[in-house]
Structure formats: structure tokens, C-alpha cells
Amino acid sequence: MSSTPEVDFFDRLVEAKILLPTGIDGLPGRSGMFEEVGDRLHKAILRAGADDQPETMHFPPAINRKMFEKAGFLKSFPQLAASIFSFYGNDAQHRELVQRIDEGHPWADLQGMTDCCLNPSACYPLYPEVARSGLPAEGRIVAMWAYVFRHEPSKDPARMQMFRQLERVCLGTQDKVVAWREKWMNRGIEVLSSLGLPVTLQTAADPFFGRAGRMLAANQKEQKLKFEITCPITSEEKPTAIASFNYHQEHFTKMFNIKLPDGSLAQTACLGFGQERCTLALYATHGLDTAKWPESVRKVLWQ
Amino acid sequence: MSSTPEVDFFDRLVEAKILLPTGIDGLPGRSGMFEEVGDRLHKAILRAGADDQPETMHFPPAINRKMFEKAGFLKSFPQLAASIFSFYGNDAQHRELVQRIDEGHPWADLQGMTDCCLNPSACYPLYPEVARSGLPAEGRIVAMWAYVFRHEPSKDPARMQMFRQLERVCLGTQDKVVAWREKWMNRGIEVLSSLGLPVTLQTAADPFFGRAGRMLAANQKEQKLKFEITCPITSEEKPTAIASFNYHQEHFTKMFNIKLPDGSLAQTACLGFGQERCTLALYATHGLDTAKWPESVRKVLWQ
Numbered sequence: 198m199s200s201t202p203e204v205d206f207f208d209r210l211v212e213a214k215i216l217l218p219t220g221i222d223g224l225p226g227r228s229g230m231f232e233e234v235g236d237r238l239h240k241a242i243l244r245a246g247a248d249d250q251p252e253t254m255h256f257p258p259a260i261n262r263k264m265f266e267k268a269g270f271l272k273s274f275p276q277l278a279a280s281i282f283s284f285y286g287n288d289a290q291h292r293e294l295v296q297r298i299d300e301g302h303p304w305a306d307l308q309g310m311t312d313c314c315l316n317p318s319a320c321y322p323l324y325p326e327v328a329r330s331g332l333p334a335e336g337r338i339v340a341m342w343a344y345v346f347r348h349e350p351s352k353d354p355a356r357m358q359m360f361r362q363l364e365r366v367c368l369g370t371q372d373k374v375v376a377w378r379e380k381w382m383n384r385g386i387e388v389l390s391s392l393g394l395p396v397t398l399q400t401a402a403d404p405f406f407g408r409a410g411r412m413l414a415a416n417q418k419e420q421k422l423k424f425e426i427t428c429p430i431t432s433e434e435k436p437t438a439i440a441s442f443n444y445h446q447e448h449f450t451k452m453f454n455i456k457l458p459d460g461s462l463a464q465t466a467c468l469g470f471g472q473e474r475c476t477l478a479l480y481a482t483h484g485l486d487t488a489k490w491p492e493s494v495r496k497v498l499w500q
Numbered sequence: 501m502s503s504t505p506e507v508d509f510f511d512r513l514v515e516a517k518i519l520l521p522t523g524i525d526g527l528p529g530r531s532g533m534f535e536e537v538g539d540r541l542h543k544a545i546l547r548a549g550a551d552d553q554p555e556t557m558h559f560p561p562a563i564n565r566k567m568f569e570k571a572g573f574l575k576s577f578p579q580l581a582a583s584i585f586s587f588y589g590n591d592a593q594h595r596e597l598v599q600r601i602d603e604g605h606p607w608a609d610l611q612g613m614t615d616c617c618l619n620p621s622a623c624y625p626l627y628p629e630v631a632r633s634g635l636p637a638e639g640r641i642v643a644m645w646a647y648v649f650r651h652e653p654s655k656d657p658a659r660m661q662m663f664r665q666l667e668r669v670c671l672g673t674q675d676k677v678v679a680w681r682e683k684w685m686n687r688g689i690e691v692l693s694s695l696g697l698p699v700t701l702q703t704a705a706d707p708f709f710g711r712a713g714r715m716l717a718a719n720q721k722e723q724k725l726k727f728e729i730t731c732p733i734t735s736e737e738k739p740t741a742i743a744s745f746n747y748h749q750e751h752f753t754k755m756f757n758i759k760l761p762d763g764s765l766a767q768t769a770c771l772g773f774g775q776e777r778c779t780l781a782l783y784a785t786h787g788l789d790t791a792k793w794p795e796s797v798r799k800v801l802w803q
Binding site (some may be wrong): 277290 | 520521522523524527529530531532535544555556557558559560561562563564566567569574575578579580581582583584585586587588589590591595597598606608611612613614617618625628629632633643646647649651653660661662663677709710711712718
């Protein structure tokens with residue numbers, strides 16, 4: 198049996214009781230210490246970004262399906278999207294459901310689609326909220342965290358199906374939005390470097406679906422709409438993206454009709470730190486025993 | 501148009517920007533202050549339960565479908581359960597998916613069932629984990645929080661489809677488990693009373709499905725397997741359950757073959773505080789402006 202660096206790292210994390218296997222790739226449980234590192238990372242990012250004076254909001258992991266259909270994610274990334282199904286049957290259909298499960302037969306056809314999908318990216322529910330509550334001339338900056346789902350089961354512990362994004366969105370004029378993203382790319386490098394992580398900033402593209410998707414990805418990269426901060430987790434050659442900085446131009450504001458008071462379409466940008474990926478980068482870089490992490494790193498987290 | 505106390509309360513929460521409507525019943529966004537109250541409530545419960553010296557773990561909102569089938573939730577509560585579907589098609593099927601969405605036609609048949617369901621109750625993923633990692637003679641107490649999903653769309657802001665449970669599970673001998681649940685029923689009343697909530701402890705039953713379910717519920721109530729702490733949120737006559745205390749006997753340990761070192765089946769009990777429901781109870785009791793909450797309540801939360 199040949200192994201891979203990803204499987205080896207996962208096995209070491211399980212042995213150290215940092216991740217807990219559940220039998221599903223990309224869906225591990227997390228130890229209390231893993232959670233604490235993530236919480237403290239979150240606090241460090243909030244401290245670093247206090248000058249934004251952001252509003253804070255939180256949306257649950259499930260979102261409005263109609264809104265999600267409109268937002269276009271299913272056009273670009275159908276393979277990653279998840280919809281929520283439930284049981285709408287009567288007593289007789291329930292007996293059949295139970296019998297099928299007992300006998301190990303498929304039961305998907307006894308489920309019907311609900312009004313909800315799972316959120317694949319923290320910022321989606323924000324756009325309809327801003328369309329509802331309005332955008333002043335000075336724009337808005339909103340800090341959020343969200344549990345997101347992406348259907349991409351993997352043996353790589355850094356590619357979870359369900360993980361948390363520590364997110365911010367800036368909405369306003371082009372000048373404001375572009376300058377804000379620029380500021381945060383530098384700040385992201387600063388915060389993650391202060392945690393001793395060997396990070397690099399680079400242009401990137403999203404995993405658009407199918408043949409047409411390759412064009413979209415090339416275009417995104419050429420226009421420098423997406424930057425990622427990467428850090429080696431299981432490979433020096435293929436470092437993992439642990440934060441991303443996305444300039445949407447008018448993509449979402451056109452879709453949700455978000456305008457500035459002068460009637461012009463607003464622009465947006467978002468940034469997200471992957472809570473689990475940043476935490477895993479810390480374990481990969483500094484070792485599996487947090488008590489032995491460098492004093493400078495512990496000071497930033499446990500200040 | 502006649503309204504209800506539930507709809508009125510939701511409207512007041514929206515007007516005060518505490519909850520954010522998303523167009524789906526039971527799936528609102530939360531304000532930063534709503535989140536802060538919930539976090540501080542969580543900390544108050546952790547402080548009150550420090551003598552448990554619990555292990556801490558966290559599991560994501562999606563869980564292993566095979567495990568979930570085994571755990572029997574779909575037998576008892578199929579109407580509340582949710583399964584996760586995704587897209588497994590090629591380029592041509594993707595074009596059809598996009599066309600159907602654009603034209604407003606159903607697209608459920610272009611989705612296939614994944615290996616994941618949504619977790620309806622924080623403690624489910626713990627049982628297979630303990631079966632894997634073992635149970636010493638003195639038992640285990642595990643503290644967790646989880647985002648759970650229940651398919652029961654409602655206009656009542658206290659009946660969300662996706663909410664957080666602040667949970668503990670005790671596994672061990674009958675004596676240990678029964679005494680632990682007893683201790684926590686008193687402690688639950690103490691903690692929530694210290695927050696100025698007019699709470700009551702009472703026996704309760706789960707919402708078992710169908711005709712056979714009525715028998716199960718009556719039996720559960722007669723055996724006092726479930727207690728709830730209730731608090732008026734939108735009605736004095738029908739107070740809302742904001743915490744529950746459940747004695748499972750050998751239900752889960754038989755299912756997952758969890759034994760004590762002497763070879764006997766262990767027993768389990770769990771307790772959960774509904775983070776959103778407790779927070780809503782605080783707003784309903786003390787008003788929508790946290791700055792004006794009684795000094796004694798603020799002291800417990802913001803100590």
C-alpha cells in the first residue's frame with residue numbers, strides 16, 4: 198500500500214487526537230485544542246482588522262435556494278454545490294423508508310427538495326441583505342464567519358467538505374473597494390507571518406466547471422480578480438491556499454441590484470481566511486503540540 | 501390581516517436589526533450583538549460546568565449518512581431529517597441544469613444523494629467516535645457545540661431550521677449517568693435563573709412521527725426520559741423549551757456497541773442548551789436593547 202503526504206498528515210493528526218475520523222473524507226471531527234487555535238486565530242484577525250470598524254453579522258450554513266439559484270453558483274460550480282432534501286411522505290411511505298434503510302436499499306427517491314441549499318461561500322447571504330437594508334454613499338464593510346459546504350470529498354485534511362470561513366465584504370465605490378482589498382492582501386500576509394507561517398501571495402482562479410469553465414478561470418487570472426495566500430501544509434511544491442481576496446467588480450451588485458445613493462451600481466470585494474486550513478498550516482509548520490509552538494506565535498494567539 | 505405573537509416578535513427583532521430576514525422561515529441571519537449574547541451565554545454555561553472537567557470536541561453540521569441511518573433518527577423523525585444532494589453530471593447535463601434554473605423549472609432530478617446528511621442533534625457523531633476511541637471504567641463527559649438542522653419551517657423565531665446546541669454527553673455506568681443528569685437539571689435552572697429568565701423544569705417528549713410515534717412519546721414521558729427547561733418567549737401559556745436533559749439508557753450504546761471495560765453496555769445521557777432560543781428568551785424577557793438589561797444579568801454575561 199502506497200501512501201501520500203496528505204494521508205500521512207491526516208493519520209498523524211488522528212493519532213494525536215487533533216482530528217477525529219468519521220468515515221467520510223473531508224468531514225472529520227475536531228479536538229478542543231484544534232477549536233481553540235481556530236478561535237484565537239479568528240480573534241487575531243479581528244484585532245488586525247479593527248480599523249475597518251466593520252458591522253458584524255452571521256448567517257447559518259443553510260441558505261435560501263431561490264437566492265442561491267439567482268446568485269449563479271450552480272452555473273459556475275455545480276459539482277461543489279449541495280441542495281437539502283427532506284421527507285414529505287405519509288405513514289405508509291415512512292414504513293417503506295424504514296424498510297429500505299433496514300435492507301440497505303437506496304432511498305433517495307423518497308426525499309424531496311426543500312427551499313434550502315448549503316452555503317458554499319460565506320458572503321452569498323449578504324448581498325440580498327444589503328439589497329434589502331441599503332448602501333450609504335460611504336459604503337459598508339461587514340465581518341462575518343460561516344460554516345460552508347463544498348462537495349469535494351478528499352483524503353487531504355486541508356480539503357474539508359465542511360469548514361469555516363472568517364470573512365469580510367466591502368461594498369461601495371470602485372476606489373474604496375479596490376483600495377480595501379489591496380490593504381487586506383498586505384495585512385493578510387502580515388497577520389499570517391506574525392504566526393510564523395511561510396506564506397506567499399499569488400494570483401489564482403476558482404475551479405469553474407467543465408470546458409467553458411477553463412475560459413472563465415483564465416480570464417479571472419488575467420484580470421487579477423482573485424489572489425490567494427498560500428502556505429505549505431503537506432507539500433512545499435504545491436502549497437495550500439489558506440486565505441483569498443476576491444474583487445467581484447459589479448458581479449453581485451448587478452445580480453442583486455445594489456446601488457449607491459447616486460444611482461450607480463456599487464462594486465464589491467471579499468476576503469476569507471479558511472479557519473481550518475490556517476489552523477492546519479499552524480500544526481504543519483510548528484508541530485502537533487501547541488505547548489511547544491514558538492513563543493512569538495503563542496504570544497500572538499494567547500495574548 | 502391577523503398577526504400572531506410569534507410574527508410580531510419576529511417583526512420587532514427585524515426592526516431592531518437583531519434578526520435579518522432571508523426569505524425562508526426559520527433561517528434568519530443574526531446581528532453581531534445577537535451573536536455576542538450567544539457566545540457569552542456559552543461561556544457562562546462552560547463556567548458553570550467546569551467541575552465536569554469535560555473533554556471538548558466539535559463536529560461539523562454535516563454527518564456520515566450510513567452512521568445516521570444506523571442511529572435511527574430517520575425511523576423516529578423522518579419529517580425533520582435532511583439529506584444532502586449534489587450534482588454528478590457532465591457538460592450536457594450541466595447545460596440542462598442551468599437552463600432549468602433560468603426558466604424556473606424544477607431541477608431536483610438532476611441531483612444525486614451524497615454520503616452526508618445534516619446533523620439534527622449535536623450528540624449523534626459522538627457515539628461512533630466513542631465506539632472507536634473507547635470508554636474507561638470511570639466513563640467520559642464530552643462538551644460540544646454544533647450547528648443542527650431540523651426541517652420544520654415556522655414563523656416562530658424560536659423555531660429555527662438551523663440553530664446551535666450547546667451540548668454535553670455523559671457516558672458510563674447507570675449510576676453515574678443518572679446522577680449527572682440530575683445535577684445538570686438543577687444547574688440548568690440555576691444558570692438560566694441567574695440570567696433573570698423565568699424558567700420551569702418539566703417532563704417532555706420528542707416529536708415522534710406518525711401514529712406509532714404517539715405511543716413512543718407517551719412512553720418517553722411516563723418514564724421521565726426527557727426533561728425540558730421552558731421559558732416564555734412569545735407566550736406565557738405555551739412557554740418555549742430552551743434546554744433539554746435526556747436519559748437514553750442503552751439506546752445509543754446498544755446501537756454503537758459501546759461497552760465498559762467489564763463488558764457491560766454503558767448508558768448515556770445528554771443535555772443541550774439551545775443557543776438561539778436562550779438568546780431569544782433573554783431578548784423577550786429583558787427587552788431588545790442589551791445596554792438596558794438588568795445589571796445582575798449583564799454582570800453574569802459580561803463578567
